Amino acid sequence: MSRPREFDVNRALHQSMEVFWTKGYKGTSFEDLTRTTQVKKQSFYCVFKDKRALFLKALALYREQSVFVLEKLASQEAPPLKKLEAIVDVTLCHGDETIGRGCLMVNSALEGTDDEEVTREVELMFAEVEQILEKIIRSGQEQQMITTRRTSKELAAYLNNALLGAKIMEKSGASRERIDAVLRTSLAMIAP
Template sequence: MARNVEFNQEEAVRKAMEVFWKKGYNGASMRDLTDAMQINPSSLYNTIGDKRQLFIRCIHDYTQGRIQAVKKHAANFKSPLKALVSIINESVNSILYASNSCLAIKTTFELAVTDKDVQAILKNESDLTYDFFLSLVRRALEEKEIDPATDAEMMADYIVNSFTGWHESYILHQDAARIKKMAKYLITQISR
């Protein structure tokens, strides 16, 4: 009789996420994943499912973790403008110094066009991120920290889309000064 292999699913999923992050969905083999997770394929199939189900769980966990992290970071600031500036600077640091670029952005270009479930997860994260930045911009307007003529919706969109563009730019050009200059420009636009 086969024995059930017990393992820490959360830890195993985190290890699989690292593989997907490095190799992408299509580049990651089942062997890559089960080796990293330190489980056999039958344990994966019996608990989480196939490669796609594992990926869906990974990208869901990743996007939820990002939203929680940015909200937690912003909570450290009384000023919504200071929170925005700090988040922008943290994004720059992540782009320039993290070992992997954004998993959500990589996944958008690899799978979101063809996989509706992945697209839905990424759209949800994008919507939540937009709503969060919109709330910060509106608070900054209420507290008269930014120009009262600022279109809050446009500014929130501008911030979110800037992050995506910076990731792409850095992947292609590896130009840290360029990313820092764009961030400084964004902060100037917000702070007018």
């Protein structure tokens, strides 16, 4: 008979995601993970197999949490431009503890990897965010609240790229004011 699991898997996964987000995949050792989570190495291996498998689960968790927040903002009763402003605000304002860490997905993309599953998870996040933006923009165009000089798909790709660039700026230490100026300009470009 196998022994019962001695730790909360979801809690350990959340804590591990935080470590990867702060240190990156390559900079995170298994010792960092076990020290942070207080889970023994053998117990970790029984549940997550290896560091890569744990990292993939952490990326998926981050994507799911991020997309959930954005979908919630997109579903609110508000004008389309207000929804986009809320998305811009939440994209950069995760609280003081995350300032300077950027975005786990962007950080993972910049860290570079030949791992197709990691690349697929990163691309999935970017695509899901772009779809949310595109839906809001299309609605705004239908209501004549957003420019129709470009298609909703083109504008969503543009705004998504601006958000990703802002995350890179954040990670590289740009001031909050400079990042806000870039994003406010991006929003102004899609106004009617």
